[in-house]
Amino acid sequence: MPFRLLKFGLEKEYSEPRMFRSPAELRDSYDVVIIGGGAHGLAAAHYLAAEHGIHDVAVLEQRYIGHGGTGRNTAIIRSNYLTEEGARFYQFSVDLYRDLARSLDFNLFYSERGHFTLAHTPASLRTQRWRAEVNKHLGIDSEVVGPEFIKKKIPEIDLNCGGHQPPIVGALFHPPGAIARHDAVAWAYARGADQGGAEIHQRTTVSDIEVVDGRVAGVHTDRGFIKTRKVISAVAGWTTSIQRMVGLRTPLVVHPLQAMVTEPFKPWLDAIVVSASLHTYVSQSSRGELVTGASLDPYELISMRSTLDFAEGLAGHMLDLFPFLGDVKVLRQWAGLCDMTPDFSPIMGTTPIEGFYIDAGWGTWGFKASPVCGYTMAHTVATGEDHPLIRAFNVSRFGAFDLVGEKGAASVGH
Amino acid sequence: MKILHCPINGPRPIQEFSFGGAVRPMPDPQQVDDEAWADYVFNRDGEQGIQREWWYHIASNTWFIAERNITSDQFIRTYLWNGEEAS
Ligand SMILES: Cc1cc2nc3c(=O)[nH]c(=O)nc-3n(C[C@H](O)[C@H](O)[C@H](O)COP(=O)(O)OP(=O)(O)OC[C@H]3O[C@@H](n4cnc5c(N)ncnc54)[C@H](O)[C@@H]3O)c2cc1C
Numbered sequence: 001m002p003f004r005l006l007k008f009g010l011e012k013e014y015s016e017p018r019m020f021r022s023p024a025e026l027r028d029s030y031d032v033v034i035i036g037g038g039a040h041g042l043a044a045a046h047y048l049a050a051e052h053g054i055h056d057v058a059v060l061e062q063r064y065i066g067h068g069g070t071g072r073n074t075a076i077i078r079s080n081y082l083t084e085e086g087a088r089f090y091q092f093s094v095d096l097y098r099d100l101a102r103s104l105d106f107n108l109f110y111s112e113r114g115h116f117t118l119a120h121t122p123a124s125l126r127t128q129r130w131r132a133e134v135n136k137h138l139g140i141d142s143e144v145v146g147p148e149f150i151k152k153k154i155p156e157i158d159l160n161c162g163g164h165q166p167p168i169v170g171a172l173f174h175p176p177g178a179i180a181r182h183d184a185v186a187w188a189y190a191r192g193a194d195q196g197g198a199e200i201h202q203r204t205t206v207s208d209i210e211v212v213d214g215r216v217a218g219v220h221t222d223r224g225f226i227k228t229r230k231v232i233s234a235v236a237g238w239t240t241s242i243q244r245m246v247g248l249r250t251p252l253v254v255h256p257l258q259a260m261v262t263e264p265f266k267p268w269l270d271a272i273v274v275s276a277s278l279h280t281y282v283s284q285s286s287r288g289e290l291v292t293g294a295s296l297d298p299y300e301l302i303s304m305r306s307t308l309d310f311a312e313g314l315a316g317h318m319l320d321l322f323p324f325l326g327d328v329k330v331l332r333q334w335a336g337l338c339d340m341t342p343d344f345s346p347i348m349g350t351t352p353i354e355g356f357y358i359d360a361g362w363g364t365w366g367f368k369a370s371p372v373c374g375y376t377m378a379h380t381v382a383t384g385e386d387h388p389l390i391r392a393f394n395v396s397r398f399g400a401f402d403l404v405g406e407k408g409a410a411s412v413g414h
Numbered sequence: 415m416k417i418l419h420c421p422i423n424g425p426r427p428i429q430e431f432s433f434g435g436a437v438r439p440m441p442d443p444q445q446v447d448d449e450a451w452a453d454y455v456f457n458r459d460g461e462q463g464i465q466r467e468w469w470y471h472i473a474s475n476t477w478f479i480a481e482r483n484i485t486s487d488q489f490i491r492t493y494l495w496n497g498e499e500a501s
Pocket of ligand 1: 036041060064068205234235236335338
């Protein structure tokens with residue numbers, strides 16, 4: 001054991017620098033209170049300070065930062081969405097991500113791999129052609145490719161899926177598709193927010209929100225009442241419990257989404273591979289583990305439990321694509337909560353309750369959006385008006401029957 | 415393996431069933447304004463605890479009602495829809 005580690009282990013006080021302070025006391029009031037210490041809430045706190053000079057901010061997190069989807073996702077980042085609103089929004093996020101390690105001075109292990117969405121039928125090839133054309137029109141690098149190209153980039157793949165599934169007839173290829181280290185994104189934004197003056201309070205649960213005459217007056221927590229006129233709810237899978245506190249109705253329903261990783265081995269898979277027909281996706285992390293996932297659990301449930309069904313089903317489909325993985329062991333399996341919208345687009349921005357701003361509807365696709373969410377929510381709170389990139393995602397779209405249908409790009413794609 | 419009790423076929427593995435969403439009374443579309451209709455079409459309650467919901471046994475084409483705790487995933491009881499009660 002290195003001497004330094006031994007010395008560190010014997011110390012009574014934690015001697016390494018912390019990412020952020022842990023103030024002992026909650027103050028009686030803040031200009032802005034952010035509920036949820038995921039990447040979205042922390043990014044909003046960071047951009048409030050960095051872009052708008054708003055420093056009097058508290059981020060309240062019921063457990064520890066990254067306890068929600070932020071610490072449970074499979075870290076896929078891409079912008080090849082189906083609608084113009086979605087594609088523009090996620091592209092802005094990718095642009096922020098690409099520069100994030102530098103601007104936050106933190107190694108995020110941001111790694112561009114190329115993202116394949118496999119097609120096993122002519123019908124899915126048609127959707128992919130549609131996506132590619134929308135993407136190219138908006139300057140996003142995206143193209144439909146044939147089986148030979150796939151085989152060249154991913155030599156280990158079985159294009160015939162062992163005869164168990166319809167063969168792979170093509171794919172949507174998105175070269176900028178990337179993965180990053182999700183914990184690092186949370187830490188980097190937490191440190192940025194902290195340096196900007198925000199206070200991060202972990203183990204602090206919001207139990208109610210005080211609304212007087214249609215506007216926010218404060219929040220009740222298990223550590224007392226805080227006066228504030230502006231609240232951002234950035235709690236993703238917990239939103240249905242927060243929305244009730246202010247009497248807001250939304251279409252959100254919660255389903256678990258599960259994932260698992262294998263034991264680590266030598267790098268062999270550079271690309272990120274998604275098969276919507278097989279409900280499977282996989283990438284190889286910088287540690288060598290295969291990070292794999294599937295589609296949502298089939299029924300509503302507000303619980304982060306894992307199931308054997310899931311592991312079995314996913315393993316079976318992985319073998320359809322990569323038969324040589326038969327001997328590989330699964331190391332871990334887990335789940336997170338996904339707040340699903342009917343059109344697979346988020347719910348963001350202003351609400352009928354003055355001072356209550358919502359950032360929700362993140363379902364299975366919100367990690368990639370962390371930077372743009374923080375950025376646009378900070379703008380919305382600072383100016384009182386929805387940032388142009390999120391106007392289409394306002395909660396009022398449901399009442400106006402004006403949905404932003406993103407299912408073709410979001411359902412298994414993450 | 416998770417077992418669900420079909421009112422017709424008895425206990426069956428959950429994979430044989432399909433989830434149909436919460437039981438929600440439908441307002442008369444001729445009687446309500448657009449706002450109330452949109453609220454019915456899109457919005458959900460977000461309640462935790464016991465939910466009454468539709469389930470479907472695929473093999474036998476049976477729709478029925480289940481009462482389930484949606485935070486603990488425990489089924490409380492299942493029964494066939496009897497018009498009145500479900501609406
Ligand atoms: C298995 C899995 C794989 C995924 N893969 C991808 C992917 O590859 N790419 C992608 O883009 N997205 C992916 N996602 C989705 C993504 O993880 C989420 O959409 C995203 O992390 C949401 O971030 P957030 O900051 O909004 O919320 P979260 O990270 O969920 O943070 C919300 C926080 O709010 C806290 N909170 C809740 N209620 C309260 C309260 N009352 N008081 C105080 N604090 C509270 C919670 O403890 C939690 O820490 C995946 C999700 C899962 C589960």
